[in-house]
Amino acid sequence: MTVVRCHCGRVAIVKTSWTNANPGRRFYSCPIPDSNCRWIDWYDPPMCNRSLVIIPGLLRSRNNMEGAIIEAQNGRAKMKKYLIWSWILFVVLFSIK
Template sequence: MVRCACGLEAVIRTSWTNRNPGRRFYGCLTLSPTCVNFLRWYDPPMCQRSVQIVPGLLRSRNELEEIVAMVEEKRRKLLKFLITSWTQREAQQANEISNLMRQRQLLASVNNRHAIIEELER
């Protein structure tokens, strides 16, 4: 039996904090402000099968997290490459459009001069 600092028997509760989700602990039955600092973790022994399985699961999870990190890094690099290539392509297309517009202006100017020359020759 576990007792709180106030003398009452402590009860088993479950933590739902981000740091200890689902972890069980002994806490005061009253939850009064004087007993707030009383906390003792309740960690019953794990069964033998869990002792055998959990380390392998943790290793697998760590390996998967490493793979996810590598994939994410490759995704970032690919995205950067795509943005760079799109930017270069857009700049090239803008340059081509600018060249075409200059050629049209030059052609219009030549046609205009040609028309003036024809007019003067009449």
């Protein structure tokens, strides 16, 4: 395996692009975040045009579904708290009488 180095001489790391132009495409990058090197080189070959059209839509759909799941889980947790408090109130009211 060939060791790839950036312009500042450090061993490059592989990252994944999630932009619409290169969704899921891996690239080499300088390992120092926010360095002045700013070097990148592609690890993967370019994707076909059809992939460039389809993948961003699939990623957006997945992100929307994950958001909906999180909202549903938060709503479920809130309803569970309401149910517990309603039972506590119910028990307190009937124990007073």
